[in-house]
Amino acid sequence: MGTTERGANSRTLLEVDDLTAAYDDTPVLTGINFRVHEGETVAILGPNGHGKTTALRAISGLHAKKGGRVSFDGEEISKESSHRIVARGLIHVPQGDLLFGDMTVLENLLLGAYLPKAWRERKERLEKVWSIFGRIHERRNELARNLSGGERRMVAIARGLMADVKLIMIDEPSLGLAPVAIDNLYSALAKLNAVGLTTLIVEESPERVSGIAEFVYLLDSGSITFAGKADELIRDRVMLRTYLG
Amino acid sequence: MTKELVAALFSGLVLGSLYALMSMGLALVWGGLRVLNLTQGTLYMLGAYAAVLAGRSGLSPVIGVLLAFVIIGVLGSLLYVGPVRRVSARPDHENAVLLLTFGLATLGEYAALVAFGPQPQSVQTLVHGQFTVVGVAFPWNSIMMIIATIMLLTLLGVVMKWTRFGLASRALAQQADGAQLVGINRHRTSMLIFGISSGLAGVGGVLLSSYYFVTPYIGQNYLLLALIVTILGGLGSMSGTLYAAFLVGLIQAISSLYLGTRWSLPLLFAVIIGVLIVRPTGIAGRVAQERL
Numbered sequence: 001m002g003t004t005e006r007g008a009n010s011r012t013l014l015e016v017d018d019l020t021a022a023y024d025d026t027p028v029l030t031g032i033n034f035r036v037h038e039g040e041t042v043a044i045l046g047p048n049g050h051g052k053t054t055a056l057r058a059i060s061g062l063h064a065k066k067g068g069r070v071s072f073d074g075e076e077i078s079k080e081s082s083h084r085i086v087a088r089g090l091i092h093v094p095q096g097d098l099l100f101g102d103m104t105v106l107e108n109l110l111l112g113a114y115l116p117k118a119w120r121e122r123k124e125r126l127e128k129v130w131s132i133f134g135r136i137h138e139r140r141n142e143l144a145r146n147l148s149g150g151e152r153r154m155v156a157i158a159r160g161l162m163a164d165v166k167l168i169m170i171d172e173p174s175l176g177l178a179p180v181a182i183d184n185l186y187s188a189l190a191k192l193n194a195v196g197l198t199t200l201i202v203e204e205s206p207e208r209v210s211g212i213a214e215f216v217y218l219l220d221s222g223s224i225t226f227a228g229k230a231d232e233l234i235r236d237r238v239m240l241r242t243y244l245g
Numbered sequence: 246m247t248k249e250l251v252a253a254l255f256s257g258l259v260l261g262s263l264y265a266l267m268s269m270g271l272a273l274v275w276g277g278l279r280v281l282n283l284t285q286g287t288l289y290m291l292g293a294y295a296a297v298l299a300g301r302s303g304l305s306p307v308i309g310v311l312l313a314f315v316i317i318g319v320l321g322s323l324l325y326v327g328p329v330r331r332v333s334a335r336p337d338h339e340n341a342v343l344l345l346t347f348g349l350a351t352l353g354e355y356a357a358l359v360a361f362g363p364q365p366q367s368v369q370t371l372v373h374g375q376f377t378v379v380g381v382a383f384p385w386n387s388i389m390m391i392i393a394t395i396m397l398l399t400l401l402g403v404v405m406k407w408t409r410f411g412l413a414s415r416a417l418a419q420q421a422d423g424a425q426l427v428g429i430n431r432h433r434t435s436m437l438i439f440g441i442s443s444g445l446a447g448v449g450g451v452l453l454s455s456y457y458f459v460t461p462y463i464g465q466n467y468l469l470l471a472l473i474v475t476i477l478g479g480l481g482s483m484s485g486t487l488y489a490a491f492l493v494g495l496i497q498a499i500s501s502l503y504l505g506t507r508w509s510l511p512l513l514f515a516v517i518i519g520v521l522i523v524r525p526t527g528i529a530g531r532v533a534q535e536r537l
Binding site for chain 1: 430
């Protein structure tokens with residue numbers, strides 16, 4: 001494991017301790033630990049099917065936890081339901097986007113601001129989101145189901161940004177997208193990174209996140225096998241080959 | 246013959262209004278929760294009895310309508326909070342809720358039978374008088390029923406299209422996990438959907454009571470027609486349900502005029518079979534999309 005010190009001066013926003021989860025009786029997470037500090041961009045890397053998506057779903061309350069503790073902003077949220085976790089500012093952009101297909105892009109974004117405080121500020125928030133994702137502004141009156149994969153991913157992230165977000169967790173932003181769409185998406189994520197939004201990205205490829213993630217965890221077969229800086233991991237060819245092929 | 250046709254068309258509009266109010270409740274619950282609430286007919290019947298009781302107590306009809314909306318609405322919410330929510334947690338909840346609400350509907354019907362007896366009861370019309378055009382009488386009560394339905398459903402349409410609650414209901418129907426990830430409280434929204442749809446059934450019952458005799462069994466007949474309307478319109482589609490309600494009302498009225506009442510239901514079913522062969526998802530229904 002890497003031993004790099006990080007976030008000495010910033011507050012820990014998300015703490016995950018010994019988190020376990022399963023599908024029926026098949027264990028998927030066997031006790032993972034990680035931290036995300038305020039203002040950081042952290043990545044969880046790992047091969048497909050090794051528990052990355054389940055970890056995010058368990059944290060956001062969509063998947064039942066078997067054990068362990070999740071704390072956010074100093075308070076335990078392990079047993080809270082998804083809508084309460086959202087109200088705390090922990091936003092999950094899920095795999096598959098989970099957009100509202102028969103609603104327009106605009107309606108999808110308005111739903112991102114569903115909770116009262118965000119709803120009151122929805123117009124200002126929309127302006128901000130349009131400035132980051134210009135492409136979806138052009139498509140604002142289109143039904144979400146008619147968008148391309150890259151546009152859908154942008155709407156999913158933009159919907160997350162409409163909330164009162166303190167930390168945004170994005171599940172495989174590059175999954176299934178063409179290289180150009182991935183580049184566009186990552187340049188938008190870099191903008192968020194630049195304004196200091198705390199972000200947790202799950203990805204398969206370390207190259208994708210090396211430009212923006214300050215800290216990386218490697219999740220393999222349901223447990224964390226490396227924690228360190230992204231460039232440390234990329235330099236560690238043996239580790240990369242062993243776990244990511 | 247023109248006179249008869251005008252009268253039949255008018256009668257079709259009145260029937261369509263009654264069907265629309267009840268079917269809209271079914272469509273709303275299906276749209277939001279993906280379950281069929283078979284207590285809708287019983288709630289309709291209870292609304293009609295509420296009108297009977299309000300009439301006996303000398304309450305104004307408008308107060309009666311409001312009370313029916315609130316009381317039957319609260320009753321519907323309690324149905325969700327109690328039994329329906331528990332059963333909704335099951336993996337096969339669609340079938341379980343169907344059976345549960347069928348059982349509750351039957352129970353409600355027997356309760357009404359015990360409380361009010363089997364004999365038909367009548368309620369005075371909410372609005373008296375009529376006017377005549379080209380020799381056809383248009384009772385103000387029927388006009389009021391059509392206007393009240395249009396107003397209520399327009400209000401519902403505005404709520405569903407533009408308010409946070411409306412957006413949340415539609416979001417929940419389309420993508421329940423996605424809805425929770427934007428902060429929608431699934432159970433509270435579902436409770437409100439149940440409450441509003443039940444309140445609509447209650448209002449439908451009050452309006453119905455001024456048109457037909459009230460018995461504990463009226464809910465069953467209207468539930469069947471509301472199910473026909475909801476399926477014809479396209480399950481969960483509010484606009485489709487509205488078109489289908491008036492279509493069914495008009496088919497019934499016109500077929501009764503030209504073919505006699507005994508042909509009205511067979512013709513209705515023939516039209517529905519025809520529509521569903523051409524459009525299996527109903528007038529405005531969509532095939533569920535798996536991509537999003």
